[in-house]
Amino acid sequence: MLESVTNGLEVSIMRVTNKMIMNNSASNINSAKEVVNTRNKQMTSQKRIDKPSDDPVIAVRSLRLATTLSQVSQYYSKNIPDANQWLDITETALINIKDVATDCKTICVGGSTDSYNSQSDRKTMLTQLESLQKALFAEGNADYANRTVFTGYRTNSNLTFTxxxxxxxxxxxxxxxxxxxxxxxxxxxxxxxxxxxxxxxxxxxxxxxxxxxxxxxxxxxxxxxxxxxxxxxxxxxxxxxxxxxxxxxxxxxxxxxxxxxxxxxxxxxxxxxxxxxxxxxxxxxxxxxxxxxxxxxxxxxxxxxxxxxxxxxxxxxxxxxxxxxxxxxxxxxxxxxxxxxxxxxxxxxxxxxxxxxxxxxxxxxxxxxxxxxxxxxxFDIEYTIAANQTIAINTEASDVFDSSLQRDLDEMMNAVQRVIAAYDKLDTIQGMKSETQYASDEDQEWLDKWQDAAQKEYDYYNNNMRKLFDSEIGNIQSYCDKITLALTDLGCKEQSLSLTKVRVGDQRETVQQLQTENDDVDLSQIIIDYTAAYTAYQASLTAAGKLGDSTLLNYI
Structure with a gap:
């Protein structure tokens, strides 16, 4: 440190050595290099920060936006499509059950009138009823990804005995x-x-x-x-x-x-x-x-x-x-x-x-x-399809159908079987009347009485079948109405899912935009910034190089 007096004022003059100049130059070069490195990372990653300490505010906001985006993407890409597919499987199964019930109703309409008068017609009707009964609740075991859709949360069990x-x-x-x-x-x-x-x-x-x-x-x-x-x-x-x-x-x-x-x-x-x-x-x-x-x-x-x-x-x-x-x-x-x-x-x-x-x-x-x-x-299965919004995606079998239709089909088949058996008895007795071994007047007289009894039995059972089938038309229609109501409920859920998917999709785009604005850099701007930083770095190197060329020997 040098001291001098000028016009009565004491002035301190700091002595600057070459080493100090070189140290300052090295420090400035490192600072410029750090800026170049930062701009290079931003340019290659296109992100504002490399680690939280670079900018804690941006880091915290980035974490929050990433969490929100992850949740919204889960709703949009997984939960909502999964719920939609579950509803589609349920809807298909209910439609198939309703179709079976509708076929039963068609048979009832025919059985309550004169459509099934011959023995062959009645046997055909019986075969149809047996087939429909087997198919009736086969759809009750419908599953989505090996999870049965009608059994509440006990999705690993079948609705019916297999x-x-x-x-x-x-x-x-x-x-x-x-x-x-x-x-x-x-x-x-x-x-x-x-x-x-x-x-x-x-x-x-x-x-x-x-x-x-x-x-x-x-x-x-x-x-x-x-x-x-x-x-x-x-x-x-x-x-x-x-x-x-x-x-x-x-x-x-x-x-x-x-x-x-x-x-x-x-x-x-x-x-x-x-x-x-x-x-x-x-x-x-x-x-x-x-x-x-x-x-x-x-x-x-x-x-x-x-x-x-x-x-x-x-x-x-x-x-x-x-x-x-x-x-x-x-x-x-x-x-x-x-x-x-x-x-x-x-x-x-x-x-x-x-x-x-x-x-x-x-x-x-x-x-x-x-x-x-x-x-x-x-036993509802609920899916979260948006923030603070859930939907019960399963339909329980007990809310739509039970064994009543199966029991109705049992009684319808029993009624048809009785008519078939009664007609066979009547036909057998009528055939006996034409046989020679029963040609006597006494035999014919008693066969007439047997025929009257068989005819009465046939008339009773045939009348019972028609009345039963007529009453079953209304019963089966009530079953179909119940299934239709369940299908309507499914339609409402599907509509709700569709609207929610649009809203969640818009929300996802908004969060993605906010995340981009928070995390990403403008590529054109960062190229300019990088070029400026690199130019400054090169200039600092050039200045330091020239400074190193000058010594006291240049002035001797």
Missing amino acids: EDETKTKYRIDQTLSIEDLMEEHRYYSGNVVVPTTEAEVIAPKDNATLISDITETDYYRLRLNYKDIDSVNSINIKYEGNTSDTPDISFAFTETNGVYNDDTSGGALTSNGFSLRVYENETDWANADTTDKVKKVENNEIVFIRQTGDIIFGDTVASTLKTNKAELAVQYDKTGFKEGQLRPEYYYNCTKMIDSTGATLTSNNEYTKFDANGNVIH
């Missing part, structure tokens, strides 16, 4: 509304047995064999969604307005080692002035009338048929239940399910007691479809 399971046993709780489900039904007693010999033809003459006379009785009934029941365990009936835990009418059987004994041959169960009798099949029911062998229900009586799953009411019982808008809760056991039948766990509170191998289950075997208040528990 093969006969003769050992599988369920204990099922089913609740039936008297007002909605009670219907009048025709029951027939008597069966014409065609004689095969002359002795059998004239046997009624000596009262050795009576010609059966068919009888029709009409009663109100409820029908379970399954037939071939092992046992009815309990029936509890509540009138409208009864909010207590005590039913107005209650029948309960005794359980021993997990098996209920519902045998009422020793006497009917009684409750509140009404009685309950249980029969294995309709033949046992008819045989209970030891005099006429007619299927009868006393006014205050309820009859349960295990084979058909029918709960049949006497006139007084039916009137009382309808007046009080009663609800009937029945628990029953069923062993053995056929291929195509719906699994109970998707429709009822039930317990799977024995699996398909015959093994008894003691845990993880209870299924709940209704809560304690009787409200349906839904």
Whole structure:
């Protein structure tokens, strides 16, 4: 440091050495090189920053925009298309089921008129009904990416039994509304047995064999969604307005080692002035009338048929239940399910007691479809399709269809089979009248009586088939209406998805634009900046080089 006095002022003059100049030059060169390096990185990556410390504000904003873009892209590219495909699979399956139901309705229209008069026509109709029944709920197992679409969140299980399971046993709780489900039904007693010999033809003459006379009785009934029941365990009936835990009418059987004994041959169960009798099949029911062998229900009586799953009411019982808008809760056991039948766990509170191998289950075997208040528990699969927006993309089978249509087809086929069998009897007897072995007047007289009985049976069953098919037109239409409503709901969901996809797509473009403006650099501008930085760097190198050429020797 040099000091001097000028005009009375003391001035300090710093001594600058060559080393100091060279150090400053090197520092400036490095600074220029850093700028060149930064501009080079920006030009090659086209990004504003290379690491967060370059500009924390841009870095934070970039992270937020990247997160938002990732979420929006997930909605747009994966969630919404996946939901759309799920809805498409569901829609196709429902349309196919509706087509089957529509075909059933077409057959009903023909069966309720004179369209199926010949025996061959009736056999063709029976074959068609059998095929439609098999195809009916095959679509119920429709799946998307190996996930069944009608089974709620239990997507790894089929809706129906895919093969006969003769050992599988369920204990099922089913609740039936008297007002909605009670219907009048025709029951027939008597069966014409065609004689095969002359002795059998004239046997009624000596009262050795009576010609059966068919009888029709009409009663109100409820029908379970399954037939071939092992046992009815309990029936509890509540009138409208009864909010207590005590039913107005209650029948309960005794359980021993997990098996209920519902045998009422020793006497009917009684409750509140009404009685309950249980029969294995309709033949046992008819045989209970030891005099006429007619299927009868006393006014205050309820009859349960295990084979058909029918709960049949006497006139007084039916009137009382309808007046009080009663609800009937029945628990029953069923062993053995056929291929195509719906699994109970998707429709009822039930317990799977024995699996398909015959093994008894003691845990993880209870299924709940209704809560304690009787409200349906839904098993929705929800997709997030936008920020704070979800959509339930699955349609549960219980909301669209149940076993009622299957049971209707069963009864329609039984009705057709009865007509076919009755016509064969009539045709056989008519053929016997032309045979020489029955040419006597006595044989012809008795064959006329046999023919009259067979004709009456045929007329009854043919009339029953037409009435049944006529009533099924309305029933099947109600099933189709329910499916149509589900299809409409699917259409609304698809429309909502479409609108959401447009909105999310616009949002994605906006976020992408914001991300570009935040993260990316203008290529033309960065080229200019890079060129300027590189020029400055080259100039600093040139200046430093010239500075190094000058020493004290140049001035000596």
